Amino acid sequence: MKVATVGLLLVALCACSKRTFTTPPGKGGGEVTWVGALVSAEHRIMGDIMTYGFPSHGMLLYREGYVCSYDTRTRVPHWVAERLNTQRLRRGAKRTRRFRIDSELNPEFRSQSNDFVGTEYVRGRLAAASNHLGDAVALEQTYYLSNVAPQIGEAFRQSFWVHFEAQTREWARQADDLYVFTGTLFLPEEGADGKSYVRYEVIGANQVAVPTHFFKVMLRERDGRREMQAFIVPHRPLETDAPLEPFLVRVDDVERAAGLDFFDELTEPTQSMLEARNPGTVWGASVPAGESPGGN
């Protein structure tokens, strides 16, 4: 599944084109030939058709503790990526508990706290604050509204989801590194007419989409071994201690539902093998006594 990489590389090279195809200041322009040779056909078509700019279909936001692929259409993240380990999960920073508008985003494409007022949804951070208590900047940045999707409050986020996040941190502590993608899904259901429909609520003046499901895709490294685990969780009331097994899926299932290709830097055999593996049981699943489930 390297195909998507090629696409992203093309986005990359072509979005750069107006910049990199001119000679960088103080350079001999050697790069021009190098990049140009790779994408000459694309560059020619770009120059012909895309004269007045290239409408982006998303934004990438780089934070100290996470990377966010923000969907400008739904006003929620496609995914948020984190790398969790004992080092990052150390404590120390103080929470401010203040959400903030993300000024990196075009005002037309971002959510605001007002959008949530009068709804049944809270501002659910996809990169949890409790994952970043070791670094004040990283912690602050979890409060950007670009890291937020609407989540049912008491009956989902404050119960099941914070427990699930605490469990994820526990998996991270047992590993050398845990790479986690947390994201939003909009999945179809069968309608009364037997056809399939995607249906989701949008809230507020900015029409922020309420996901039908959330996913987590994880890669665990431990003693040089790699394992994957993936979940698709329906966005509906769930008990705090609801078992995780019913939500276990193959990584391939998330990829297909989300239109995403994870871990494409792994070799193809490794990737295929790990991503297609049928989920068996959830990794050793106990929330440590020391962690308060209210701490998300």
Added chain:
Amino acid sequence: MKVATVGLLLVALCACSKRTFTTPPGKGGGEVTWVGALVSAEHRIMGDIMTYGFPSHGMLLYREGYVCSYDTRTRVPHWVAERLNTQRLRRGAKRTRRFRIDSELNPEFRSQSNDFVGTEYVRGRLAAASNHLGDAVALEQTYYLSNVAPQIGEAFRQSFWVHFEAQTREWARQADDLYVFTGTLFLPEEGADGKSYVRYEVIGANQVAVPTHFFKVMLRERDGRREMQAFIVPHRPLETDAPLEPFLVRVDDVERAAGLDFFDELTEPTQSMLEARNPGTVWGASVPAGESPGGN
């Protein structure tokens, strides 16, 4: 509205990073410093968190006659961009009328003709074949299924839409160049409970999304002057000669609905002025006698 450009540039530089941060073959590595200086923080975060790859949120497809931003989640284009002019609209090439799977796309993310079987929808090319009758390769490439969204057949595509496309070509013939973005929208409606919901059908094994609306955004150049015109058309039965005025919108309206920023290479004052202008009347609107409305 330059914010999205920055994001795309970041996608660009970071997606390149594994390649451009190594020294290109035979070069002194001058580019490394140049790019590195621009994105050092992002690069550091990338290296830390995104070790195993970067899930793309779309694909860019370069064709002789159009550029397509393909949405891997909905399996239809976000948009297709064309530059139409008298030169491109000349005739000569022969149609084959054979749709083809796009092998550039990951099999998990692409539509197939089978998805349309037994539905009320036809394979609606967003870059119309009749826009590319001057070049055999360009014409062939309009038949890729990546250029397709489901459209109601007789009551929409074969009536209103082909007429609208013919009108668009007429605007191109009256201009020096007409830059056109044609794309898909998924817009909310009020539900019985007074809340807003997005609802759309998905068809076939690949769950191809049926857009609720289509848009066209146009920039016309004529004698050194630039004008814009934009439409949002509901995807429902429409008469061949349905007037276009009710579908006229500001470019800003499409941007907000689609999460896209058009024409960001224009200077900010020009862009703001042209995109915020309230639509008055449709550009001189007559389909030429010589063009068959069945020819889309």
